[in-house]
Amino acid sequence: MYLVKNEPKKLDIWDEEFIKRHDVAGPRYTSYPTALQFHEEFSRQNYLDAVERSNNRKRPLSIYVHLPFCESLCYYCACNKVITKDQDKMRRYLDNLIKEIEYVAKPFAENRPVYQMHWGGGTPTYFDGPELTELWYQISRHFHLVGPDRGEFSIEIDPRTIDTDKLGLLKGLGFNRLSFGIQDFDEKVQKAINRIQPLSMIEDLVKEARDYQYESLNFDLIYGLPHQTVKSVNRTIEKVIDLSPDRISLFNYAHLPQRFKSQGQMNEEALPLAGEKLQIMCAASSRLVEAGYVYVGMDHFAKPSDELSIALKNEQLHRNFQGYTTFKEADLIAVGVSSISQIDNVYCQNSKSIRDYEQALIDGESPIVAGVELTPDDDIRRDVIMSIICHNKLNKAEIESAHGIDFDSYFATEEKRLVEYAEQGLLKITSFGYQITPKGRLAVRKVCMVFDSYLSEHAKSGNRYSRII
Ligand SMILES: C[S@@+](CC[C@H](N)C(=O)[O-])C[C@H]1O[C@@H](n2cnc3c(N)ncnc32)[C@H](O)[C@@H]1O
Numbered sequence: 038m039y040l041v042k043n044e045p046k047k048l049d050i051w052d053e054e055f056i057k058r059h060d061v062a063g064p065r066y067t068s069y070p071t072a073l074q075f076h077e078e079f080s081r082q083n084y085l086d087a088v089e090r091s092n093n094r095k096r097p098l099s100i101y102v103h104l105p106f107c108e109s110l111c112y113y114c115a116c117n118k119v120i121t122k123d124q125d126k127m128r129r130y131l132d133n134l135i136k137e138i139e140y141v142a143k144p145f146a147e148n149r150p151v152y153q154m155h156w157g158g159g160t161p162t163y164f165d166g167p168e169l170t171e172l173w174y175q176i177s178r179h180f181h182l183v184g185p186d187r188g189e190f191s192i193e194i195d196p197r198t199i200d201t202d203k204l205g206l207l208k209g210l211g212f213n214r215l216s217f218g219i220q221d222f223d224e225k226v227q228k229a230i231n232r233i234q235p236l237s238m239i240e241d242l243v244k245e246a247r248d249y250q251y252e253s254l255n256f257d258l259i260y261g262l263p264h265q266t267v268k269s270v271n272r273t274i275e276k277v278i279d280l281s282p283d284r285i286s287l288f289n290y291a292h293l294p295q296r297f298k299s300q301g302q303m304n305e306e307a308l309p310l311a312g313e314k315l316q317i318m319c320a321a322s323s324r325l326v327e328a329g330y331v332y333v334g335m336d337h338f339a340k341p342s343d344e345l346s347i348a349l350k351n352e353q354l355h356r357n358f359q360g361y362t363t364f365k366e367a368d369l370i371a372v373g374v375s376s377i378s379q380i381d382n383v384y385c386q387n388s389k390s391i392r393d394y395e396q397a398l399i400d401g402e403s404p405i406v407a408g409v410e411l412t413p414d415d416d417i418r419r420d421v422i423m424s425i426i427c428h429n430k431l432n433k434a435e436i437e438s439a440h441g442i443d444f445d446s447y448f449a450t451e452e453k454r455l456v457e458y459a460e461q462g463l464l465k466i467t468s469f470g471y472q473i474t475p476k477g478r479l480a481v482r483k484v485c486m487v488f489d490s491y492l493s494e495h496a497k498s499g500n501r502y503s504r505i506i
């Protein structure tokens with residue numbers, strides 16, 4: 038009963054040899070083209086034209102709000118965050134964010150329903166209750182949020198920044214989904230990453246969240262952290278299974294100490310070696326599937342009753358900057374420093390510097406600093422890549438009818454590579470096109486990379502992506 042079509046009951050088919058062979062560094066395809074393709078020539082007019090097309094198409098909307106502040110530093114962190122105790126700084130950011138919301142809302146047609154909203158960070162719940170209330174109120178003044186019975190309203194929570202009252206307040210505002218940063222329950226690991234949060238704290242929080250009848254709880258976990266072993270992570274996974282969150286993100290620790298200086302504060306020698314990291318990932322993933330979770334794709338697991346698993350089964354899964362989502366046709370409006378919007382056929386990004394972001398808003402200007410408008414070829418390739426990464430298959434006839442091309446001649450070179458991958462067991466050639474094998478799912482981005490026309494350009498400029506393992 039826990040299985041999705043073609044879903045293996047166990048993931049121990051992921052043998053070490055196979056994964057080592059296909060462990061590539063590559064984009065995570067939360068967009069195509071990826072952010073490396075965004076450029077500064079992208080103009081305000083490009084943006085406004087996209088909004089107009091979006092208004093004409095009347096697609097539903099999704100909103101992302103970036104709240105970058107945290108009280109203390111987790112050494113492993115690779116998020117866009119600012120560690121501060123300066124309340125004035127946070128207040129100033131909030132004032133500018135509210136200005137941005139008003140500015141962004143103007144060109145959008147009134148009453149376009151917003152079915153999904155996510156507040157991420159940093160740590161959104163580091164803002165106090167009145168500030169969170171003010172922010173929700175300002176968004177609802179400018180956008181038509183559907184009721185919590187019809188939409189998904191989620192927020193990322195550092196368990197150390199929340200209590201029962203704030204949990205109640207968030208529910209009262211309209212949030213119906215919570216995502217908790219758990220990472221690992223092991224005390225030694227928690228100490229090494231500078232993030233102490235006892236199991237009892239999480240147990241209480243989960244109980245309270247259930248009392249408030251939140252629809253869905255997500256846990257973020259990381260493998261590859263200092264002092265983790267197969268045994269220690271197994272213990273964490275057993276506790277996670279007991280607490281029974283609806284969704285689990287099992288992230289591969291991205292260790293980039295040149296870029297994220299704080300990672301250098303952890304003892305490199307305590308990090309598990311590549312072989313052990315792989316074993317940790319295989320053991321943890323297999324155990325989650327054995328306990329009834331569905332492997333949705335790239336890092337994500339969900340209960341069979343969860344919308345993500347249902348969307349996977351019905352081939353309605355989509356992917357955007359928050360990872361997998363069920364809202365395929367929505368345009369994404371992102372506000373806050375560094376956030377990325379996806380509107381009609383454009384992607385655009387706000388300034389990554391808080392100073393520049395705020396100055397633009399003080400000057401009454403847009404904080405968007407870069408973007409890209411998809412060419413017709415980008416559009417075709419985006420469809421192909423999203424189909425592979427979300428549905429684990431490629432239906433040639435669907436791409437042909439959506440874009441008016443002859444697949445075999447358009448992608449003659451790419452298909453030669455797919456034949457090689459079929460021989461290696463990553464995919465199968467079928468009557469409709471290609472199907473990723475259960476084994477190949479872990480290396481799905483390697484298959485997507487075949488269709489990415491910008492990869493060689495990035496390789497030349499020395500840009501590095503994270504690896505699967
Ligand atoms: C913005 S944080 C979550 C919200 C909140 N700040 C917290 O820590 O609980 C998003 C998630 O990214 C993941 N993350 C952060 N740095 C990472 C890294 N270097 N490698 C892999 N995952 C990472 C963590 O699992 C974290 O929970």
Ligand code: SF4
Pocket residue numbers: 106107109110111114115116118158159160195218
């Ligand atoms: S993991 Fe979360 S709480 Fe920790 S520094 Fe990163 S964003 Fe802040």
